Amino acid sequence: MTVGVKLEAPTVSGPAEGSERSDFWPYLARKVGAALVSFFMLLVVGFVIFSLMPADPVSALTRGRPTSEAQMTHLRHELGLDQPLWERFLTFVGHTVTGNLGYSYEYHQPVSTLIADRLWPTLLLMGTSTLISIWLGMWLGIRAGWRAGSTLDRSASAVSLALWSVPTFWLGLILLVVFGSGTVAGIPAIFPAGGMETHGTAGGLNPQHILDVGWHLVLPCLTLVAVIFAQYVTIMRSSIIDERGNPYLMTARAKGLRDEVVRRRHAVPNALLPTVTVIFLQIGAMIGGAITVEVVYSWPGLGYLTFTALRIPDLQLLEGTFIIFSAAVIVCNLIADLLYRALDPRVRRQ
Amino acid sequence: MTTTPTPPPDLRAADGVPIEEKAPSRWVPVGRFTMSVLRMPSGFVGVLVLVMFIGLAVLAPLFIHPSDLSVTQASGPLLAPPQKGYPLGTDQAGRSVLDLVIWGSRTSLAIGILATFGTMLLGAGIGLVAGHYEGRPGRFLMHVTDWFIALPSLPLAIALAAVIGQGATSITIAIVVTSWTATARLVRAQTLAVEARPFVERARALGATDNQLIMRQILPNVMPLILVSSTLTVAGAILAEATLTFLGLGDPTSVSWGSMLNNAFMQGAVTAGAWWYLIPPGVAILVIVLGFTLVGRAVEHVLNARVQAR
Numbered sequence: 001m002t003v004g005v006k007l008e009a010p011t012v013s014g015p016a017e018g019s020e021r022s023d024f025w026p027y028l029a030r031k032v033g034a035a036l037v038s039f040f041m042l043l044v045v046g047f048v049i050f051s052l053m054p055a056d057p058v059s060a061l062t063r064g065r066p067t068s069e070a071q072m073t074h075l076r077h078e079l080g081l082d083q084p085l086w087e088r089f090l091t092f093v094g095h096t097v098t099g100n101l102g103y104s105y106e107y108h109q110p111v112s113t114l115i116a117d118r119l120w121p122t123l124l125l126m127g128t129s130t131l132i133s134i135w136l137g138m139w140l141g142i143r144a145g146w147r148a149g150s151t152l153d154r155s156a157s158a159v160s161l162a163l164w165s166v167p168t169f170w171l172g173l174i175l176l177v178v179f180g181s182g183t184v185a186g187i188p189a190i191f192p193a194g195g196m197e198t199h200g201t202a203g204g205l206n207p208q209h210i211l212d213v214g215w216h217l218v219l220p221c222l223t224l225v226a227v228i229f230a231q232y233v234t235i236m237r238s239s240i241i242d243e244r245g246n247p248y249l250m251t252a253r254a255k256g257l258r259d260e261v262v263r264r265r266h267a268v269p270n271a272l273l274p275t276v277t278v279i280f281l282q283i284g285a286m287i288g289g290a291i292t293v294e295v296v297y298s299w300p301g302l303g304y305l306t307f308t309a310l311r312i313p314d315l316q317l318l319e320g321t322f323i324i325f326s327a328a329v330i331v332c333n334l335i336a337d338l339l340y341r342a343l344d345p346r347v348r349r350q
Numbered sequence: 351m352t353t354t355p356t357p358p359p360d361l362r363a364a365d366g367v368p369i370e371e372k373a374p375s376r377w378v379p380v381g382r383f384t385m386s387v388l389r390m391p392s393g394f395v396g397v398l399v400l401v402m403f404i405g406l407a408v409l410a411p412l413f414i415h416p417s418d419l420s421v422t423q424a425s426g427p428l429l430a431p432p433q434k435g436y437p438l439g440t441d442q443a444g445r446s447v448l449d450l451v452i453w454g455s456r457t458s459l460a461i462g463i464l465a466t467f468g469t470m471l472l473g474a475g476i477g478l479v480a481g482h483y484e485g486r487p488g489r490f491l492m493h494v495t496d497w498f499i500a501l502p503s504l505p506l507a508i509a510l511a512a513v514i515g516q517g518a519t520s521i522t523i524a525i526v527v528t529s530w531t532a533t534a535r536l537v538r539a540q541t542l543a544v545e546a547r548p549f550v551e552r553a554r555a556l557g558a559t560d561n562q563l564i565m566r567q568i569l570p571n572v573m574p575l576i577l578v579s580s581t582l583t584v585a586g587a588i589l590a591e592a593t594l595t596f597l598g599l600g601d602p603t604s605v606s607w608g609s610m611l612n613n614a615f616m617q618g619a620v621t622a623g624a625w626w627y628l629i630p631p632g633v634a635i636l637v638i639v640l641g642f643t644l645v646g647r648a649v650e651h652v653l654n655a656r657v658q659a660r
Contacts, residue, residue, distance in 0.1 A: 042501065049513055162636070162640070165585070166636050167593060167632065169596050170611060181620055193621065284502035284503065291504055291505070292504075292596070296615070306505070310598065313512050315512070318509055322505045322508075325502050325505040326506075329500055
């Protein structure tokens with residue numbers, strides 16, 4: 001989803017004031033409808049990739065295990081592979097919509113259970129990294145944009161460009177070998193080498209466990225922040241630069257306000273609008289980063305689950321994670337659309 | 351997202367970089383253009399980096415013997431730090447990391463460029479058709495593009511590569527399928543801008559067919575934009591190739607930067623603290639991606655300046 005799409009204004013006419021509220025429901029319905037169409041398309045793509053493209057899913061499932069022809073036929077029947085295509089598609093849609101994402105023959109568990117178990121670690125990692133990136137990105141972006149061309153601005157741009165060019169997983173490997181292995185240049189292993197908690201500790205919400213998880217979170221979070229915060233710097237910077245030329249800022253200055261107050265109280269609130277929605281549009285890129293970071297740090301989330309499924313390969317499980325990741329993106333795009341309208345009255349009036 | 355028939359306002363993106371003039375001779379402006387890109391510091395550095403890397407990749411067979419890269423025939427010490435004869439140390443099989451990095455550039459560059467070529471073909475094709483045939487077919491194609499943009503690219507690439515099977519082909523296909531959308535949108539926006547210009551109307555009035563219009567009138571004017579976007583796409587494709595190969599989707603027998611890092615990770619270079627095995631492939635990726643990005647930006651800048659000068 002590009003940034004341009006969210007700017008798409010609803011084509012509503014009529015007087016600005018009274019119609020605003022009544023326009024909301026058609027707008028909501030249209031956006032939700034579009035999201036549902038996207039979800040349907042996702043199901044089609046998922047079906048094509050995982051049900052049509054593999055030559056024989058059953059032989060892929062039973063790879064490496066002695067299976068008799070009768071067992072194969074039985075499995076084919078059990079998976080519904082002997083039915084016509086459209087019936088298989090309908091079954092697939094019905095199962096997915098009701099939360100049945102198939103059965104992982106590797107883990108001997110339903111895919112949805114596996115995904116539910118791994119969801120929280122991923123949300124914890126992505127949520128923490130997003131919050132830190134937003135804070136850091138805005139802090140830098142506002143200052144870089146306000147004084148465009150200054151040393152701070154130029155170094156922020158250079159750092160953003162360099163970090164964009166770094167493969168996420170490699171940055172993770174380097175941080176891991178420097179701070180997690182205890183073997184390089186005499187730096188002790190300050191942080192654990194992977195996982196989410198020290199083996200053998202009690203779980204739950206006691207402070208010790210929370211600290212332990214936080215300690216394990218530092219390096220993965222740092223890696224993810226390094227790669228994604230640059231996006232927020234760039235957006236915030238250009239957004240501030242767009243605002244800078246506006247007459248209302250001159251008015252604010254003419255009132256005798258200090259430069260810092262003009263920036264903080266007048267320019268930033270307006271410049272925040274595009275950034276807020278971009279946070280939700282970034283989710284697709286975030287997921288890509290999270291997958292590789294989880295692999296490097298053996299973080300027990302959805303990305304690591306995808307990686308283990310990939311090595312086997314367990315297609316049912318891969319299909320499940322693919323659908324969950326994509327559905328998350330569709331939902332976040334919908335939130336971005338709605339939030340933009342809620343935050344910016346100009347979109348409503350057009 | 352998909353309901354409004356009007357073109358989305360990412361037309362703005364194209365406003366910056368439109369239309370090259372129709373030149374009397376096609377080679378004179380190309381030379382002048384190259385010179386103005388080289389005159390920019392970022393363009394010069396970028397081109398220098400790319401020339402060096404591509405030169406090394408092409409000449410690699412002259413000074414690296416296949417037996418140096420064979421796991422069974424390598425003669426060096428195992429996973430040893432930099433030393434005499436092995437300026438960047440050795441890997442777990444005793445191969446020189448320097449040789450591996452140089453050889454790896456061949457795979458990474460080849461897949462990056464091949465995938466970009468596919469991306470341009472598919473993306474520009476769909477963009478041109480969607481822009482030229484306004485109305486229902488064009489709108490439908492743009493809806494398809496929007497749906498694809500909504501899919502997260504790494505999970506989609508993983509799914510595709512996993513189903514097709516390990517190897518360079520599946521990685522290339524996965525990269526093309528996940529990156530054509532940006533090109534399609536850009537090219538469509540530019541096509542719409544070119545379509546509105548008088549010379550297209552003139553050609554149409556003279557009885558040009560759709561095919562002639564697209565190939566003779568529109569494509570030459572969209573081409574500069576396609577070239578700019580392709581240098582940036584190569585950068586993204588090389589990153590994607592490294593990531594997918596690192597995750598184990600690449601050809602296990604070939605040497606590439608991603609597969610080196612995959613080997614290092616899987617064979618315990620991290621716990622062994624073998625920084626000499628981890629740093630070189632990553633720095634190589636970083637430098638070449640930076641090189642393509644710098645060139646792309648410089649080209650974009652020069653094109654912009656020309657448009658503004660007119």
